[in-house]
Every structure is written in structure tokens, then in C-alpha cells.
Amino acid sequence: MPHSTSPHAVALVVDGYSTGQFYPVALKKKGLRPVHVSSGAERNSPGLREYVNHYTEKLRSDYEVVINDWQDLGDLKQRLSGLKPMYVLAGCETGVEMTDILAEELGLPGNGTATSAARRDKLAMHRILAAHGLPHLASLATEDWEEALAFAAGLGSWPVVVKPLRGAATEGVRLCRSPEELRAAFNALVGSTTMFGERNGRALIQQCAIGREFAVNTISRDGRHVLSDLWEYSKIPSPGGAPLYDRTMLVRDLGEEHHGVIDYAFKALDALGVRIGPAHTEIMLTDRGPVLIECGARPMGGAFPQYLFMEALGHTQVQWSVDSYADAQAFAAHAAEPYRPVRALWIKSLISTREGAVRSIPGIALAARLPSVREGNFLEVLASGHLPRTVDFVTSSAHLFLCHADEAVVEADWATLREMEIEAQNELFELSPDAALETDDDWFAHVPDEQWLKPEEAAPGDADIIWRALGLSPGERVLDCPCGDARVGIHLARRGAVLTGVDINPRFIERARERFAECGLDGEFRVGDMRELAEREAFDAIVNWFDSFGYFDIEDDFEVLRRFAGALRPGGRILIESPSRIGILRNISYSCKDDGKPVGTVCWDEVTERLVTRFQVSGPAGQREVSSGMRVYSLAQYKLLLRLAGLELAHVYSEDLKEFSETSRRMIMVAVKPA
Incomplete structure (x- = not known):
């Protein structure tokens, strides 16, 4: 007692x-x-x-x-x-x-020392389950490769699992689909050391349980077990490696299958001698019923924000664990409470397919735009400045905590984060480029004026495309940003648009004012940085024409979109014209000389997803080389950024408003701010 x-x-x-x-x-x-x-x-x-x-x-x-x-x-x-x-x-x-x-x-x-080892050693753990007549996984611990292969073959089906006897957090766990994969995983494990400093003298070869995986968090007192919280894991297979944690979802409504999992967990705790305190039990629900993966006589790991557990559950496992030792009355009250979480709570573990030095983490700002994302843990990457490739739970690049009363909101936000992992890894973690491909931060301030402007004769056709794509009508307020010298804007004004032009180049703004004065047209023009646009719901439409997006780092690019969205009235439209990345990659390759410098004046940097261009400029000190780096987003990445900024992509055209395809050289995107 x-x-x-x-x-x-x-x-x-x-x-x-x-x-x-x-x-x-x-x-x-x-x-x-x-x-x-x-x-x-x-x-x-x-x-x-x-x-x-x-x-x-x-x-x-x-x-x-x-x-x-x-x-x-x-x-x-x-x-x-x-x-x-x-x-x-x-x-x-x-x-x-x-x-x-x-x-x-x-x-x-x-809980005593008699079965203490079995609460750490996974082979002993499953032997105890077998002795108590509970479903368990066929297992073998060996340092002999031939014995491991014979055991795996005797199971009669692949895959099999290789793992440390006393590991944690999927460290060293490998799902092996063939003898070749088994041999590679076995050789990598035997003789290695766990994160706890223990040598893996033997490898555990185990039958693979296939199904839905749950984590049952409990507290116990005098051998009576109480459910604290139930979670379902969703993992993503990785070739030759451990399944990667994607999302961990708090189960809110208990069905018959959940009660079966919980009942099995309680029996496993009895068998393993857990009589007091917390336990974290992982169980696979197979087509034959539940079977233990492993059990730990401690709270669920991860140091997750306790206030979110309080919001969703009304308690934490840690709080109840203290009660199981020190407060019999509180424990009894917990045991009498129905399991009824009031909010959806998911944990998204970010998966990185790349590794390298981190320049910035735009994912922090972008994820904060999602309504259910309450907190994120990016500390390891922030402290180290290095992004690891995700191979197990320990190398997850970050964890995001999603909590909301409406589970559909949480699921939609998870889907956006997962889409970013697949389509836009750079929008989560921006990696530093190769030294040979470093660019000047303010490169756009050094580009000669003539290189920013298309020929005068192209302006009427461009204006017609913009007018038709946006569905403009006379009298609508239009922001042209950056506007250049208004060689396109003046044609929009002649059709009846009420034009405001903003550009960082004062020479362009001066010429734009002259153009409008010469034609007797009204228009407002000012020098400004698009990252500092301050208008709120002032425009019916915004034009961002001629490769005018992607000048900055990802967070600043996103800030531009966010400010554009703020400047639009509800129902307003924005047009962005950009090169098609597929077309660029088809025509540009990157190569280096022996000294590490790129060959040619234009190349594609795969790491930062920038089009790197070198050009000579004249200044007070004479000629100097400037390295520009225009980021070229894919269509999928634009969709994500627009959505996070509060805009929905409505149409995508190629040049001349033709249907967009993979062979298109340019993208003309029209997005709408929801009314």
C-alpha cells in the first residue's frame, strides 16, 4: 500500500x-x-x-x-x-x-525488482506475456546473423522488425522486407550503442505486427489501472528504416475496438507487474486483435506542453501519477471519471527529407497562420543550426501541437503541414546554399533600370492579359506593385482602372508620374517597399507582374503576400506572374569549375530553389559583380503560401492566358480573398 x-x-x-x-x-x-x-x-x-x-x-x-x-x-x-x-x-x-x-x-x-528488467527488455517483456497466455510477438535476441536469418525465415512472412532490446523512440528500429534488408539492419545494430549509452550486443528480431497503433497512457494504484489518455499513431514507411512518426492523435470517442485495446493493455500491465504509477503502453490493433509492441513504466515521453493536455483532457498523466502515490482519494475520483476529452489534440512530427545548415526557419511563421497550431518545438534545430534527415522519432526536425474544439479544423491544418513536407520543404526549413552560390541580400537594388523593364511595345498586350485575367471593370481600384515606370499601368488606367503604383525605385516613380501627367490621367504613385505595404482593404485588385515575386527570404516573401492580402477588400483578386519552374529546370543546369565557382552567369540552386544570376554593375568604386538570387516557387508552393496568407488560388494560366501545363514557360496566377 x-x-x-x-x-x-x-x-x-x-x-x-x-x-x-x-x-x-x-x-x-x-x-x-x-x-x-x-x-x-x-x-x-x-x-x-x-x-x-x-x-x-x-x-x-x-x-x-x-x-x-x-x-x-x-x-x-x-x-x-x-x-x-x-x-x-x-x-x-x-x-x-x-x-x-x-x-x-x-x-x-x-513495482518491485522481480519483473523490473522485463519492463525495459523487450524480449523478456514478450516472454512474460506468453507465460500469461496473452497475445505477443514471436521474438529472438541474437548476435549471430545466420540464427537471425533462420528465425526470420521461419516466421513465414516478411517484413520482420529489427530493434534494440532496450531502446526507445524508434531508435535503431528497422522494418526489413527481405534478407538483404535484414542483414543490413542487423549489422548496423549489433555492436552499436543506444542513446542511453548501452551497447547493443544482440539484435532483437521480431514478428511484424501490422495494423493500427495506439498508445495507452495509464496510472495505477494497488494494481488497479485507470486510463489517463489514449492516442493513435499515424506513421509513414521509410525505405529500409523505421516507420516515421507523422501525427499522434488523441482519441476522443471510445468505440468497441478502443475498449478492446484498453482491456488488453490492463492485462499486459498486470503481467508485467505494474502496480503503481504511470505507464506508457504501445499496442498494435491487428486483424487478430491487439498485441503489445512495448511498455514503459513511466509517463509518455516528449515533454509536450502540459497546458494543452489540460485543455483537452482536464488533467495530465503527470498530475494523476503523483496522485497515484500520494492521494488515494484523488486517485479514486479519477477512476470514477468518464473518459471524455473536450478538444481535439494532435501532435505533428515534422519529417525532413533533406539535411544541412539552416539559414532560417520560415515554418515557424507559416505554421502560426494555421488556426489550430498552438505551439511548436523547434529547439533542437534552433540550437544546433543543423537540420537532420528524419530517420526516426529522435531525428524529427520539430513537433507542432494542434488543438481545437473542431477536429475537422485540426485535420485540415495537419493536411496543410503534410503538404508542406511533400511539396515545400524549404518553406519549413530554409537551408544555407553552397558557398559558391551565395547571393547578395540587396541584389535587387543594384540591377540596372533597363533590366527591370520589358519593351514599351509589349505593354499594351500585357495590360490586356492583366485586364482579362482579373476580370477588371472601369472604376475598380487597382494596386500595381512593383509598378516600374507605369508602362503597363498607364494602359490599365486608360481602360478606367483607378491606379495606385508602388515601387522601391524613385526613378521609376518619377517617370510614372510624368507619364500620367502627360496623358492627363489620375494616378497615385509613391516610393515604397512591398514588404511594408500598409493599406487595409483598399483595393479591388493587385497586380504583381513580370517576375516581381521571390526577391527575399521565404519569410519576407510570405510577408509580401500577407500584406497584399490585407490590402485587398473581401472578394478582391490578385494576379502574380512568374516563370514556370519546370521550364527553368528544363533549360538550366548547374556545374562548377575546379575552383568551386559556377560555370556561366545563370544557374539553378537546388538547395535554396533560387535562380542565381551574376552580372557586372558600375559604381563609384568601379566595376563590381553582383550575385542575384530570385526564388522561383513551384505552383504547389504558391498554392500553399497563398492559402496561408488568406488567399485562394482560382486560376492558373500560361502565357497569353492559355491553359497551363508542364511545358508552359510562365505562370499567370489569379487568387481571390474570400468574401
Whole structure:
């Protein structure tokens, strides 16, 4: 039986990392004094040691006492006995076994050490399930490749799974569809080291369970289990690798199949000896019923924002875990509560198919435009400045948390984020270019005037295309931005448009005013940066003509679209004319000399998706080379950016308003601001 709590009693947290970082607040709310204990796992892993050292100051501010320098178990037990602790909780996976040991040594409530190893070792875990007559996965742990192959062949079907015996977060997990893939995964695993610093002397070969995967988060007291929260995983297969986490969805309405999963989870907890505290149990619902993937006697990992769990569930697993030890009355009340989440809560784990140095993270600003996106964790990439290729959960580039009363809104926002992963990776993480392809930030300020302007004779035809594409009528207010010297705008004004022109080049603005004065036409022209457009709902239509989009980094390009959208009245239209990226890629290739410099004056940078052009300009100091970098967005990327800016793409034409196709050289896009 758990002890009754006395005022100011001490509670130990072993390895209070990941979700365990939230224990101090929950313990203090119950009047408990939190003390942190290191399991010692970091002593075997440089990476884990670095993480723990980085965390030390936070631990010292959250806990009354931090003990991480103990010599052996006898030393640790002696130091802890003086504190007279009443409870000991595992903060994360590395602390599970030490938590069991300390509970037993100090006479505290715990799950015991008899089955402690089985709550970490996946082979022992499934052997216990088999001994209790529960569905389990056929498994073999071996260091012998021939034995692994024979076992896999004996299962009678592919794929099979290779994983560490004591890993976590899909680290080292591989789905193998052939003997060749099995051999590669086996050789990569055996002899490697887990993130916890443990050597993988053997590989676990396991039958592959196919179906829908769930995570059952529970709390227990005296062997009674209570559901805290139920999640369904959606993962994406990766060739020769672990399935990649895509979305983790809180299950709100429990059906018969969910009750079957929960009932099986409770039986697995009984078999594994979980009698008190939290557990995170992953189960595959196959066509033959539920079967365990793995179980951990600790909270669900991930350090996810607890306030969102409170909004959706009304509680957190950490909060209820403390109650399972320290408050029998609260535990009983939780057990009596119906499971009824009030908000949809999904976690989107971003998948990167690229890797490299990060220049910026436009995904933060773009995702913030989605109504259900409440928070994002980009800390690893921000701190390191490096984007890893996603191969497992640990290398997910970021996690976004979507929460809303309407699940349809959450699903639509997830679909947009997934579309960005597929079509617009650069709109999530903008990578730095090769040094040979660096461009000048203000390149557009150095381009000679004549290169910005099409021939005068082309202007009437361009104006006709714009008029017809936008469906303009006399009297409508039109913004031409950037307007150049109004050689196109003047033809729109002659047809009756009320024209406003904005351009960063004062010489163009001066000439535009002269044109209109010479023709006796009214028009407003001013020098301005399109990133600083301030009008609100002032225009019926906006024209962005002749390759005038894509000058800046992605966040600033998006800011341009956002300001365009703000300047349009509801129901207003915007026209953007741009090169077709397919046409560019068909005609331009990138090559380098021996010294690393590009060959030719124009090339395509695949990493930054820019058209890089070099040209000579004259200045006070003489001739200098300027490197311009116009970003050329694909049609799919334009659709995404427009949607996030609050605009909907209505039509796409090629040159002369013909039907757009892959062979088109140009794109003329018309988008509408919803009324």
C-alpha cells in the first residue's frame, strides 16, 4: 500500500528529463518536496552526459536537492535515507530500473525488482506475456546473423522488425522486407550503442505486427489501472528504416475496438507487474486483435506542453501519477471519471527529407497562420543550426501541437503541414546554399533600370492579359506593385482602372508620374517597399507582374503576400506572374569549375530553389559583380503560401492566358480573398 502523505514529505524523481521535467510542479502542489536523483545512465553515454549537464541548472532551480555524484548503491541509499523519502518516481525510460531498486531498498511503494528488467527488455517483456497466455510477438535476441536469418525465415512472412532490446523512440528500429534488408539492419545494430549509452550486443528480431497503433497512457494504484489518455499513431514507411512518426492523435470517442485495446493493455500491465504509477503502453490493433509492441513504466515521453493536455483532457498523466502515490482519494475520483476529452489534440512530427545548415526557419511563421497550431518545438534545430534527415522519432526536425474544439479544423491544418513536407520543404526549413552560390541580400537594388523593364511595345498586350485575367471593370481600384515606370499601368488606367503604383525605385516613380501627367490621367504613385505595404482593404485588385515575386527570404516573401492580402477588400483578386519552374529546370543546369565557382552567369540552386544570376554593375568604386538570387516557387508552393496568407488560388494560366501545363514557360496566377 502507498504511504499516506505527511506535510513536507520528500518525493524522489529519478532522471527527471523528458516529461519527467513536469514532476516538480505537480509534487509541490501536493505539498511534497522534490529531490532529483540521477540513475547514472549518463555515465555510459557522452551524448546523454552532455544533455544531463545542460539540464543541471534547471534541475537545481526545480528541486530542493540534486544528487548525481553518488559512488555506488550503498552510498546512494545512505544519502537518501537521511532525507526520509516517501515516494520515488521514474521521470523517463532511463530511470525505470533505478526507481524499482530504490523503492525496494528504501521500503517505498513500487513495482518491485522481480519483473523490473522485463519492463525495459523487450524480449523478456514478450516472454512474460506468453507465460500469461496473452497475445505477443514471436521474438529472438541474437548476435549471430545466420540464427537471425533462420528465425526470420521461419516466421513465414516478411517484413520482420529489427530493434534494440532496450531502446526507445524508434531508435535503431528497422522494418526489413527481405534478407538483404535484414542483414543490413542487423549489422548496423549489433555492436552499436543506444542513446542511453548501452551497447547493443544482440539484435532483437521480431514478428511484424501490422495494423493500427495506439498508445495507452495509464496510472495505477494497488494494481488497479485507470486510463489517463489514449492516442493513435499515424506513421509513414521509410525505405529500409523505421516507420516515421507523422501525427499522434488523441482519441476522443471510445468505440468497441478502443475498449478492446484498453482491456488488453490492463492485462499486459498486470503481467508485467505494474502496480503503481504511470505507464506508457504501445499496442498494435491487428486483424487478430491487439498485441503489445512495448511498455514503459513511466509517463509518455516528449515533454509536450502540459497546458494543452489540460485543455483537452482536464488533467495530465503527470498530475494523476503523483496522485497515484500520494492521494488515494484523488486517485479514486479519477477512476470514477468518464473518459471524455473536450478538444481535439494532435501532435505533428515534422519529417525532413533533406539535411544541412539552416539559414532560417520560415515554418515557424507559416505554421502560426494555421488556426489550430498552438505551439511548436523547434529547439533542437534552433540550437544546433543543423537540420537532420528524419530517420526516426529522435531525428524529427520539430513537433507542432494542434488543438481545437473542431477536429475537422485540426485535420485540415495537419493536411496543410503534410503538404508542406511533400511539396515545400524549404518553406519549413530554409537551408544555407553552397558557398559558391551565395547571393547578395540587396541584389535587387543594384540591377540596372533597363533590366527591370520589358519593351514599351509589349505593354499594351500585357495590360490586356492583366485586364482579362482579373476580370477588371472601369472604376475598380487597382494596386500595381512593383509598378516600374507605369508602362503597363498607364494602359490599365486608360481602360478606367483607378491606379495606385508602388515601387522601391524613385526613378521609376518619377517617370510614372510624368507619364500620367502627360496623358492627363489620375494616378497615385509613391516610393515604397512591398514588404511594408500598409493599406487595409483598399483595393479591388493587385497586380504583381513580370517576375516581381521571390526577391527575399521565404519569410519576407510570405510577408509580401500577407500584406497584399490585407490590402485587398473581401472578394478582391490578385494576379502574380512568374516563370514556370519546370521550364527553368528544363533549360538550366548547374556545374562548377575546379575552383568551386559556377560555370556561366545563370544557374539553378537546388538547395535554396533560387535562380542565381551574376552580372557586372558600375559604381563609384568601379566595376563590381553582383550575385542575384530570385526564388522561383513551384505552383504547389504558391498554392500553399497563398492559402496561408488568406488567399485562394482560382486560376492558373500560361502565357497569353492559355491553359497551363508542364511545358508552359510562365505562370499567370489569379487568387481571390474570400468574401
